[in-house]
Amino acid sequence: MIPYGHQNINQDDIDSVVNVLRSDYLTQGPQVPLFERNIASLTNAKFAVASSSASAMLHVACLALGVTKGDRVWTSPITFVASANCALHCGAQIDFVDIDFNTANMCPKALASKLKIAKENGTLPKVIIPVHMAGHSCDMETIAVLAKKYGVKIIEDAAHGIGGQYKENKIGSCRYSDITIFSFHPVKIITSAEGGVATTNDVELANKMGLFRSHGITKDTELLSRPNEGDWYYEQQLLGLNYRMTDLHASLGNSQLNRINEFIESRHKLVRRYQSLLANSDIRIVTPLSNSISSYHLLIVQLPNKLHRKLVFNHMREMGICVHVHYFPVHLQPYYQELGFKKGDFPQAEAYYQSCLTLPLFPDLTSEELAFICDTLKELIK
Structure with missing residues (x-):
């Protein structure tokens, strides 16, 4: 079976994890701060905060950003559910903005x-998550x-985007966002097995995220209310959670970062090959804006409307090609329909879903x- 995505692990990656296993720190050691510095350097952001997953970091x-009960958060309906769930975990209301x-x-x-319309109705969101x-x-x-016009904060969900670029800025630079x-x-561009990182240029946000991901606890003497209590002393300053990344995960991430340019170059080469082989078909590849450079986490195509996507999907799988679908619209998930969302709320997202296929x-x-893959798909189109 050809998977839709797969990690690339070499001996350096293995050695980096083994070295941590043989070290004094499996967690809360030097690898996580190093990973944070490396991500900040890669993206040209001032700060980076690592956690156990991107869902946790959302x-x-x-x-x-202070999202709480009574607030509103908007995101895209074409995404993994974590992009929306994060608002609900804070007690906020979630809504969606239709896609292009x-x-x-x-x-x-x-x-x-x-x-x-939200301004007129007094229902503006506190945060939007593109x-x-x-x-x-x-x-x-x-x-x-x-967002600036309406006083709204922005969290970029770049779970797919490490190593990409928008205009002259690296995704993650936070040139156009708060976080x-x-x-x-x-299956992402590089892997730490599981893990997520937030970047920001706001020191207060960085400090808050660092607290929230680790029980709300700090030992930083500059932040303590009782700095002279003793070296054993720590303070809980927020109601946080245990979302820490381990040194094992961070060490793998640090090793993988050494090859991120190689991985992205390889993905672009494969995309160009796809474009060439599918050029004379009725299959449309979803491509990035002309002023950006994609990390190409996924290769998504739109099938001709006359095709029944489920039949194509099943036949490709039978042929040993693990195609996938990204994504079933979040607002049509049973849980979200119980919140009041229904079919027809976001027609562009629903139309996109009907014909999208991930190769x-x-x-x-x-x-x-x-x-x-291309020959099999084109034969099905015929």
């Missing part, structure tokens, strides 16, 4: 219209202008496998 980011069908990202025009679908950046400058979140799940894309995908 929750922490909302907490740091061509990019699968939050539509700036739909956002502008929804914000205008999602960089497949690693393709949203139109962040336009979104940031709208950016990355994921390091095994395998990962650095170890061979030219022969890629050709087989």
Whole structure:
């Protein structure tokens, strides 16, 4: 079976984890701060805070921005459920902004219209969470202008986006946002097995996120209310959680970062091959904005409307090609329908879902496998 995504682990990665296993610290040691510094350096952000997962970090980011009961948070309906769940975990109300069908990202025009109506109704969100679908950046400058106009904070959900770029800025630089979140799940660009990182340029937000991810506890003498109590002393200053990343995970992440440019270059090469082989078909590849450089976490295509996607999906799987679908619209999930969302609420997202298909894309995908995938799909189209 050809998977839709797969980690690439070499001997350096293995050695880095083994070295931690043989060290004095399996957690709360030097590897996590090193990983944070490395991510901050990669993205040109001032601060980075690591945690156990991107889902955990989305929750922490909302907490740091003060999201609470009575607040509203908006995100895209085409995303993994964590992008929306994080608001509910804070007691806030969640809503969605429809996508641009061509990019699968939050539509700036739909956002502008929804914000205008919300302003008139006194229902503006506290935070919006645009999602960089497949690693393709949203139109962040336009979104940031709208957010500033209406006094809304921005969390970029860049779970797919490490190593990507928007205009002249690395995704994660927070040039157009308050916080950016990355994921390091095994199918992502680089992996720490499980893990997430938030970047920000705001020292207060960085400190809050650091507290929230570790029980709300600090030993930093500059932050203590009783700095002379003793070296054993720590303070709980917030009601936090245990979302810490271990040194084992961070060491793998640090090793993988050494090859991030290689991984992204490989993905771009494979995408160009896909584009060439599918060029004369009715299959449309979802591509990034012209002013951005995608990390290409996913290769998503739109099938011709006449095709029954389920039949294509099942046949590709029968042929040993592990295609996937990203994503079933969040607002149509049973839990969210119980909150009042219904079919027809976000028509562009629903139309996109009906014909989208994710094809395998990962650095170890061979030219022969890629050709087989394209030939099989094109034959089905016929």
